[in-house]
Amino acid sequence: MKKWGYHIILLVLTILTLFAPTQTLAQTARYENLSSRELVQLLNEECERGQMANCYEAGQMYMGAESEASKSKGRKLIQKSCQGGHENACEFLKGGLARDTGSDLLFYSSIGLIGLAVYLVTIMMFQDEEEFKASEKLEEGGKKSGPTENYGIVLRYSKPFFKRYVTPIVSTMKSKKKIKDKYKRKLASSGLTDVLSPEDFFSFKIFLIVGFPIVFFGVRVFLEEDWPLSMIPIIAAVGFVYPDIWIKGRIQMRQKEVIMAMPFCVDMLALSVEAGLDFVAAMTKVVEKAKKTALSEEFETMIKEIRIGASRAEALRNLAWRIDLIQTSSFCATLIAADSVGASIGPILKALSLEIRQKKSSEVEKAGATAATKILFPMLFLIVPAVFIVVAAPIILELVTGPK
Template sequence: MLTIGLALVFVAVVVGLVNVLSQADEKATVRASLRQLEGYEVANVRDQELLKPVSERAIQPVLTGLLGLGKRFTPMGYMEKSKAMFASLGHTNTVAWDRFMALRVVLQVLAVPWLFFVLAVWKPGGMLTLAAGAIGVFVLVKGPDAVLKRKVEERQHEIRIKLPDVLDLLVISVEAGLGFEQALDRCVDAVPGPLTEEFARMLGEVRAGASRVDAMRNMENRVNVPELRSFVLAIIQADTFGVSIGRVLRAQAEEMRLKRKQLAEEKAQKAPVKMLIPMVFCVFPALFVVVLGPAILNIMDAFGGGG
């Protein structure tokens, strides 16, 4: 019996040692595999970084640094104003604004090399040196702001031109039995353009949980067009006092058509004044040379021959 007991103890010890050794071997194998996987993951991350475009790996960090430099030396009021202008252009994120600020910093920095080139390399001499340096610096410093302002004005003008037509479609849709938001959806699908893009964004805010009044106020502040502000105010008042939306929309459509007509008449009245400067400085001198040049030459010959 003692021999059998010792044998059982020996077998149990051997089985335990084998189990412990096998577990240790499995843990070593797992650790080696994990080390290989760690190396493989690091290699994958590196390959993924190398697969990114050069603009993202090399240019984006530079733009980020320039953006930080521009924010540091730019007045806070200008930053808020430029962000509002980009919002009026329909940019919902800050990527376009970041690129604009970085480009603005680059162009302002290039003003110094341009002056060095004009004064030390080109050397046109006289007033041409002053004119070339001043014009180049002005374009490099103020050019981005002028282009941005021009784009905002063009978009606002397009919104003012499209607003009467969109309101006519809204009137038809509402009088046909659609709700105001369903009518706006129909306009967004039927009339592409910046105005319907703003309507789509406003509807998205409403569906995300904002009230119609807040969404329309946000649209009004983004676009900053007087005609659209009048339309938003009329709709808000109609909601507040329970006036028929169809009747308000019809009145707004007639008013917007009248304002568009007045805008066209205003531009027609300004056209002669704007044409006066190029005519005086460009057309009239050439006309005088063609018409009066031969007569002046004949007069000079006549007086010269008589003398």
């Protein structure tokens, strides 16, 4: 019964929220059957009665005419509207607006954002606290999620809200499986598995559709700026795309960290195996002795998988799947092949270590060779003009002023 009441209240609030815009559309519909001359006359009459919005509308229509007299009359009407307190008229005079109040895109985007905000606020008011805590424990197995301090200010301050109010909605969506399939590997490659689930990540994207425009509007009011409100749909779109850009950057950064750490970790793994340790013990030794990096974290995850019953081949495949790099895939494939035929992995690890170091050296040499080409354009456009000015300026001045 409680759930039925909740849905009824939500429906009523959403209808009330969307009712005002439809009333506006109904008011504008009565102008559709009027000719341009009749519409201008009607707007002028309402302008004389003190309707500043109609003064602005009439001014806009006069400004669209070709004659200078009509444009001059349009400017006067817009100035009158601005003096009467119409903000859009003042923004138009400052150059902030190209034409009427808001485009259709702004209008309908605002309706959508308001509806979404009402939906979220209603959930905040009526969602059962105990039910949320129980579902959270059920999904996470009673474990606390990882800290968000090291993952950026946006995630840090957004997570309490979208985790509490948006994720429960996403978890009930029919496309939940598609969301998991789409974001599971990205989260694993970026090392965010303990921080965000696929549902959390999609909730993060949805939350920022509303969050970014709210921040924009708050900054606009606080700084008393006249930034055009037509930017709100663009900012909402940026909010939806931002998490994808952010996680892509984290994946690239983590992959570079893995490449940098591979030579040392594989060397140490080879030495540990040759010293008589088995594969799991050698991996444990690498995790203990190596500097804490993305690769050591992945090795630690692989050790846990083996200890809870996964085979060595399965754990190595999962490692290659998570990191998603050619180097690690080759490393894991070689070890899986050696394990399948029962070969000793000591010599294989030693050969892999040598190969990885040689590849890294060749990549460093390649980067050094391309550095000269990359620095050519800054030199050509920044350093050379400055040197030319310093050398040629005295000569030019002497030629212009003449010898003393």
